[in-house]
Amino acid sequence: MLLNWFKYHLSVLETTAILQRLLVNIYLFIYLFYLLAIPVTFKQKLKNQQVEEGHNITLQCEISKAGVPVEWRLGGEQLENGEKYQIKQRDSTLELTIRDAVPEDSGIYTCVCREQKTKATVKVIGMVSWISLNLIFYQIHTIIWMKISLQDVEKQQDSHVNKDATDNSHCMLGHSFLSYKS
Helix, strand or coil: CHHHHHHHHHHHHHHHHHHHHHHHHHHHHHHHHHHHHCCCCEEECCCCEEEECCCCEEEEEEECCCCCCCEEEECCEECCCCCCEEEEEECCEEEEEECCCCHHHCEEEEEEECCEEEEEEEEEECCCCHHHHHHHHHHHHHHHHHHHHHHHHHHHHHHHHHHHHHHHHHHHHHHHHHHHHC
């Protein structure tokens, strides 16, 4: 009798385990059907942005289904989560943060979800640094100084030429005069 009781309960447990596995498979099938069969659309698209160099930029969009994988691209190149780019997905909200933007980060960013995509143009305006300004002022100062120095040299050369011409003409006149008297 005890043996029959164990056999009965063991068969019930086996049946329960089989039913649990079956239910897990059904839930998995329904979830995959939900992810794959129902098309995903963008409920909120990306917006163009313009920022100054050194600031962070956050591009944000929203898809119609949570948990669907997406790709972020700059031009044709896929972006990876890391130090420069931070990629987040919370439910159906998708975010790409570009850290410490520089003018080279400007371009067309795309969020791709299956056949759907949304694009935004990002423009990073470069800031002129004090070092750059000092270099520009130094170059301008140098050019002006060289031009003034060149003008001074030309004036000095002109005065020497005129002085030499005057001295030579006196000599020639004196020489002519002397030779005429002789």
